[in-house]
Amino acid sequence: MSFKQTIISAFAALSLTSVAFASTQSPSPIEIPRISGQITIDAKLDEPQWQNATRVKMNNITRPYDNIPSPVDTEALLMEDGGIFYIAFIAQDPDPSQIRAFLRDRDRSWGDDLVGLKIDSFNDQRTAYRFMVNPLGAQIDGIESEVTKKESDSWDGIWQSAGQINEQGYIVEMALPLRILNFNEDIDVQTWGIELLRMYPREEQLRLSNIHLSRDNNCEICQLATATGFSGAKQGSNLTITPALVVGRTQTLETQDDGTTDWITDDRTEPSLDVRWGITPDILLNATLNPDFSTVETDQARLNINNTFALRFEEKRPFFLDNQDYFDSNYNLVYTRNINAPNYGAKLTGRKEDHSFGLFMTDDKSTNILIPGNRSSSIAEIEGESKAAALRYRYNLNPNITLGWVSTARSAEDYQNQVHAFDARFRLNTNNVFKFQTLYSQTLYPEDLFKQFCNDDSENGCEQPPTEPCTYAECDYNERVLRTQKDDTFSGNAFTAGYYYNDSDWHYRMTYRQNDSDFRADLGFISQVDYAKVEIGGDRKWYAQPGQWWTKLKVYSNWDKTENDAGEFIEEEIEFGVHLDAKYRSHVILGFETKDKVGSRIDASSLAIDDNTDVFDITRYRIRGGIKPLIGLNFNADLSFGDTIDYASNRAGDSTNFTPSIGWNVNRHLELKIKQIYSDLRADGADVFTARLTDLRTTFQFSVQSFVRFSFIYNNTDRNPYNYIYVNPADISAKTRDVSTELLYGYKINPQTVVYLGYSDHHDTELAFADLEQDQRNVFAKFSYAWVK
Known part of the structure; x- marks a missing residue:
């Protein structure tokens, strides 16, 4: 029996261990009364309705304690008028001076005092909307998925809120238009899952609720109360039309043929149009023409050094974020940051009874694809425009079984990639879940794609393999050349399965994933192929009683082993750790891992692992922690140290990685955040590199709608050119310094009616900080208005 067959047989045996669901007492239904008349959202609650x-x-405290009475009183008031769901919260507080509340941009108020609710508008225990508001009216909204176990704040609805602090605590008032929710309009009286929440952060972060949550039930959405009402509710036309205009000027310093430098100016004026139309209460159409798909905010700073795999970044663009969860599966098959500059885009998402689907199509003026491997990955560029499409379908066979299908496609001249996948999730009982996904891909690369990864001094352009073994620095060939040197269409397969157990004290899991060497998912983010990995892990939890200095202790362990398609060893790892949560919202994690792992290939012209790599014995230690000792102040740090692999020279080394960060709300308007990333590497008794990256962001929030933000990112890296084995010291810069800055003003009436004004620039040098020279600068403005009907 093969390695894969053994794993599948083990999963099958586990799936037969289903036991009856533990009975739980459902909370009493909440009846939502119908009212009429005008309601002003001002947190005063002075209307007679x-x-x-x-x-x-x-x-009721649901976390960190197990359903015990709350030390503070909170009451929610609920009513509706057929088109709007009104909710108000009266949050009592014995000492209002201790309320954590700051003026913040949307979705940035986590850590503040908060009140809000979850709504499962289909009452099928699969997904729930989440709406939260802090005492000053700052909004958070998002979607939670029970199927994928993901929570995301990327979804943005257009709704109203207001908050006001008083001598007894604070009041929050909310108005949720029904048009922003998906629900079954054919039902006369709606029955929705609902939970009312309050986050009460003091020495401890208390999560207060109107329901009891069982620690023995891993499905929180399954335990919601029900709310009935909204008789004859309709979503209306649910039409939002958002025209936008982006204007800007970019100047880049370029070297001319005569050796002089000059600024090259690029002016742009780009109108665009976005349409969001609820065709029916169950089906939503998003369409966009000539969209501004640029992000107005700098990505989080990250170091990419001594790392052989491509980095993944979060999506921020509104068109892709709306109903993004409809495309989720066990594999990341829809990574929309791959789509760079489309002329148009269209997306259709919908849900009818037990069926849900998502479909989107775009073009792209440029085509970038991820070339995966088992020791490295990289980005390739294909000339010309491309088309991209994705289809996701999910069927709820019954309350505990979900089946799904995913298809994706990208195509350009002499290039195409298609992926088709089937997945299933079985909730065996309140503690046990089993899921799997099987995938098939078919790909055609341009004939000369491999030449992008061929060494510049190659004599034959990598047309012929070398006759003698050669290192990566010496060889025309490398893994990326070999992965892209394809003469015709090729196909591949992938498979993953997982069994998960959770109760109040224990969690354990067994997972298996295999991506064969010819599997590609170019619309997704799949950075590794030609590998199979089995993983077994678990943890044990203990909980403190109220009044103790700690709240929760978790001890965890994990083992995994990875091989390639030929069964050759790549990595085996054992990890242990302890996670402690304590007062002042503090936490400490102590971790230890030991692994055997292969390094870079000795002969880069061969994909073989055995007799072509060295196996390194690696032991590393990790300490992570954080604390929020005062209102508006928090400290976090992450330290790891020990053995590592110097991939550039294929040898053992040791490294230290340290990332401290501080967040400080100086007052309700001003917030400072600074993060320092430090990484070094030593090998053969000498330094190889020391890299430091500083990320400073400061925001002054004039109101909930208006802010100005300054970002400063400084990369400071020193290398020892004489401690690189395979590279000529003359080809290595001993110092690299670069600085990116951005000044951004934003005014948001709602997520789609916005004004942005900004300036950004970039400086770099291979000398000292004082020698930094500007090589790029950019001014821009964006205006958009959401017309809602």
């Missing part, structure tokens, strides 16, 4: 609202207490 609030006297008829249903009142619900939220005085």
